[in-house]
Every structure is written in structure tokens, then in C-alpha cells.
Amino acid sequence: MxxxxxxxxxxxxxxxxxxxxxxxxxxxxWMQSVTxxxxxxxxxxxxxxxxxxxxxxxxxxxxxxxxxGALADVVDRRRLLVAAEVEQMLASAALAILVATxxxxxxxxxxxxxxxxxxxxIHLPTFSAVLPxxxxxxxxxxxxxxxxxxxxxxxxxxxxxxxxxxxAFGAASVFAVNAATYLFIIAAVLAVRFPPVRxxxxxxxxxxxxxxxxxxxxxxxxxxxxxxxxxxTFAFLCLPFIGQMPTVASRNLGIDPSSTGYGLLYTCFGLGxxxxxxxxxxxxxxxxxxxxxxxxxxxxxASLAVFASLRTPAPAYPIVxxxxxxxxxxxTALSVVLQERLADAxxxxxxxxxxxxxxxxxxxxxxxAGPLAERTxxxxxxxxxxxxxxxxxxxxxxxxxxxxxxxxxxxxxxGLSRTTTGEPPVAPxxxxxxx
Numbered sequence: 001m002x003x004x005x006x007x008x009x010x011x012x013x014x015x016x017x018x019x020x021x022x023x024x025x026x027x028x029x030w031m032q033s034v035t036x037x038x039x040x041x042x043x044x045x046x047x048x049x050x051x052x053x054x055x056x057x058x059x060x061x062x063x064x065x066x067x068x069g070a071l072a073d074v075v076d077r078r079r080l081l082v083a084a085e086v087e088q089m090l091a092s093a094a095l096a097i098l099v100a101t102x103x104x105x106x107x108x109x110x111x112x113x114x115x116x117x118x119x120x121x122i123h124l125p126t127f128s129a130v131l132p133x134x135x136x137x138x139x140x141x142x143x144x145x146x147x148x149x150x151x152x153x154x155x156x157x158x159x160x161x162x163x164x165x166x167x168a169f170g171a172a173s174v175f176a177v178n179a180a181t182y183l184f185i186i187a188a189v190l191a192v193r194f195p196p197v198r199x200x201x202x203x204x205x206x207x208x209x210x211x212x213x214x215x216x217x218x219x220x221x222x223x224x225x226x227x228x229x230x231x232x233t234f235a236f237l238c239l240p241f242i243g244q245m246p247t248v249a250s251r252n253l254g255i256d257p258s259s260t261g262y263g264l265l266y267t268c269f270g271l272g273x274x275x276x277x278x279x280x281x282x283x284x285x286x287x288x289x290x291x292x293x294x295x296x297x298x299x300x301x302a303s304l305a306v307f308a309s310l311r312t313p314a315p316a317y318p319i320v321x322x323x324x325x326x327x328x329x330x331x332t333a334l335s336v337v338l339q340e341r342l343a344d345a346x347x348x349x350x351x352x353x354x355x356x357x358x359x360x361x362x363x364x365x366x367x368x369a370g371p372l373a374e375r376t377x378x379x380x381x382x383x384x385x386x387x388x389x390x391x392x393x394x395x396x397x398x399x400x401x402x403x404x405x406x407x408x409x410x411x412x413x414x415g416l417s418r419t420t421t422g423e424p425p426v427a428p429x430x431x432x433x434x435x
Contacts, residue, residue, distance in 0.1 A: 006149075006281035008135075009142035014192040015134040021188025022127070023150040025085075028181025030158025031165065031174050032092065033057070036113065039099065039171040044106060055363065056114040062360040064121035069214055069352025072126040073345065078194045080126050082186055088119035089182035096175035124359070125352035132339050132347065133195045141289060141336045145281025148332040152277050156270035195344075214349035217342075223398055224350060227338040230293070230396045231331070232357035238300070238385040238392075239327075239362055240369035245269070247378045253313045261313060268317045272324025279325070280332045289333040289340075290398035296330030297396060301389035308382035331358070337398050 249255040
């Protein structure tokens with residue numbers, strides 16, 4: 001079986017169980033997300049309240065992901081994941097009960113959504129740290145590809161199911177279903193054994209220094225730093241058009257955002273993203289992921305430029321599929337490069353920064369893009385995304401360096417090289433423990 005492929009990753013029992021459990025739970029999460037936005041607007045009639053609800057849901061990632069990552073490097077990751085999932089399950093059940101009353105307090109709704117966001121901020125960096133430990137290192141690209149794929153499939157399937165369920169049974173039912181889907185990931189995590197966290201033998205940082213250890217790694221290691229800067233910049237300046245897709249559809253393409261045509265447009269984008277994620281673990285598995293990042297950025301810039309120039313619906317469907325492909329092929333390849341670089345002792349703290357860079361900066365980018373699109377045009381928003389992607393393609397030289405800031409091996413605890421921490425460097429095509 002070819003190394004580094006999605007098939008090779010799925011052949012490993014622990015990864016397969018957790019992957020399937022996470023997939024089922026992710027569908028419920030996306031069902032809730034699409035319903036929550038529609039319900040918040042229906043309840044208040046206020047776009048401002050809708051923004052507050054979305055910020056309560058996503059805002060904790062900007063701060064608490066660092067806490068989640070720090071915990072993932074010092075406590076039992078299995079117990080931490082279960083605790084985070086149980087907290088989100090109970091908060092989602094509380095949301096369902098609150099909405100079922102028929103006239104919920106807006107303040108109470110915000111508080112419960114914030115609790116869900118807090119659980120997510122702990123879960124995401126911990127899950128990202130666990131993923132590489134469930135497969136042999138040589139199959140990491142396939143595992144990351146599958147993880148990205150399930151997220152994008154859930155992002156297509158979940159909103160479709162959520163929209164139907166919301167219309168037929170109401171928002172409370174959707175939130176209750178989401179609460180139940182957490183049982184899948186909880187059962188999956190409990191069904192497998194996670195390798196214990198092995199802190200570096202000479203790591204003495206504690207308290208605040210341990211909490212911000214991921215920043216120390218990024219400061220001292222050029223490759224890690226460039227991965228995180230590339231992702232944060234890409235999310236902040238290149239991706240706001242996704243949240244503004246209804247504006248693109250109505251202003252540029254003459255498509256009613258409430259029509260089937262708009263649903264098809266977003267579906268094409270989602271299918272492109274799924275294909276892009278799958279590609280890294282299938283037909284592009286033999287390519288250098290560092291090279292694929294730069295190719296993906298160039299392809300994204302070219303296809304987004306074409307998409308921004310369109311003024312008729314017909315060509316927009318295939319072009320937005322290409323945009324989606326390059327978008328998530330780039331993100332997946334970038335994630336593989338970063339994961340292959342990290343020592344397990346700091347993986348949680350650094351992946352917390354990845355969660356902040358990817359998930360936390362998109363809402364901030366939307367805060368800039370929304371008023372700008374209102375005063376000028378959505379095409380201008382996409383234009384600066386094109387220019388940013390071109391600049392990042394030049395910046396994102398992710399070829400392995402000898403070590404932190406031009407010296408040493410792959411990163412270990414608090415930015416030290418693996419040889420410094422007593423952990424030998426592991427070649428990308430070797431499983432952990434090989435000499």
C-alpha cells in the first residue's frame with residue numbers, strides 16, 4: 001500500500017475509529033451552525049445580534065485555543081478530549097431546551113453559545129495534536145488529507161440536513177440532534193488508546209512560559225513561523241469572500257441568495273474544497289507538500305481573479321469549484337508541512353496557534369471585508385485576496401531548513417531542536433521510533 005495515502009491512514013484501526021466518530025459529530029456541528037445563524041436572525045431581526053452570536057461561537061478560538069493547546073501538552077489528551085466533547089454536548093442540549101421555550105432571552109442564548117465556543121476552543125488544538133499519533137509518521141499526509149476531507153464533506157452535508165430539519169421540525173430539534181452526535185466522537189475516543197504525551201527531558205518551562213510555548217517555537221523555527229504566518233495572512237485577507245458569498249452571488253452574478261442557483265453555487269465550492277483536501281492524500285500523495293503550498297497559492301490567485309471578473313452565472317459554477325479546490329489543497333498541504341515538522345512535546349501548543357490562524361482570523365477578516373464591500377464592491381475584496389495570495393506564494397518557502405532560524409533539527413519543546421531535547425529527528429517517511 002503506497003505510503004502517505006488516505007488508504008494507508010484508514011488501514012490503521014485507531015485512526016479509522018476516531019475519523020468516523022469525528023465525521024458523524026462534525027455533521028451535527030454544521031447542522032447546528034447553519035441553523036443557529038438563521039434562528040438568531042429570525043429571533044431578533046437584527047444583523048448586529050447575528051454578528052454577536054457568531055462572535056460568541058468563534059471568538060473563544062482567538063484566546064482559549066492557546067489554553068487548550070497548553071493543556072494538550074501536559075495532561076491526558078484522551079480525557080481532555082472527552083471532557084471538551086461532554087461540555088459541548090451539554091451546552092448544545094441546553095441550547096435546545098432554551099430554544100424550545102419559544103421565547104428565549106437573547107443574553108441567555110449568547111451565554112450558551114459562548115459555552116459551546118469555549119469547548120470547541122479546547123477541543124480543536126487537542127484533536128489536532130492527537131491526529132498524528134494515531135498513524136505512522138509516513139502516513140501523516142493521508143491522515144491530514146482525510147481529516148480535511150471529512151470537515152468539508154460535513155460542511156456540505158450538515159447545512160443541507162440542517163436546513164431541511166429546521167424547516168420541518170424547528171431549531172430546537174436541530175440543536176438536540178447535534179447534542180446527540182457528540183456521543184459518536186466520545187465513543188470513538190474511548191474505544192482507542194492514545195500514546196502518552198512525552199514531554200522533552202529538559203523542559204523546565206511552567207506557568208505562563210509553558211502557556212505561550214507555541215509562540216517560542218514559532219519565533220525560533222523559520223519553517224513553523226512561515227507556516228503560521230502564511231495561514232493567518234491567507235485566512236485574514238484571502239478568505240473573506242467565502243463569508244460574503246451571498247454578496248458575490250447577488251451583486252456580481254445576479255443570483256438570488258435564497259434560490260436553488262445559490263445553493264448550487266455554494267455546493268460547487270464545497271465539492272471543490274472536498275476534492276482539494278482528498279488530493280493531498282491520493283493523486284498528489286507523491287508530491288512535495290512544501291511545493292504544493294506554493295502551487296496551490298498561485299492556482300488560488302488565478303482562479304479567484306477569474307471568479308471576481310465574472311458577471312454571469314453559468315461560468316461561475318465550474319470556476320468556483322476550481323477556487324474551492326486550490327483553497328483547501330493549499331490549506332491541507334500547509335497543515336501537513338507543519339505537522340511533519342513538530343515534535344509531540346509541543347504539538348498541542350503549536351496547533352493551538354494553527355487553530356487561531358485558520359479559524360480565529362476569518363471572523364476578523366470579515367469585519368474588514370463587510371464594510372469595504374458595502375462602500376465599494378465585493379470585487380475589490382476578492383482583488384486584494386488575489387494580490388495577497390500571489391505575495392504569499394513568493395513568501396512561502398517551506399523547504400526544510402537545518403533548524404531553528406537556520407540551525408538545528410525539527411522543533412522540540414519551547415522551540416529547542418529535537419536533538420537538544422533528546423528526541424532524534426524523524427524523517428518524514430519513517431514511523432516514530434525509527435533511527
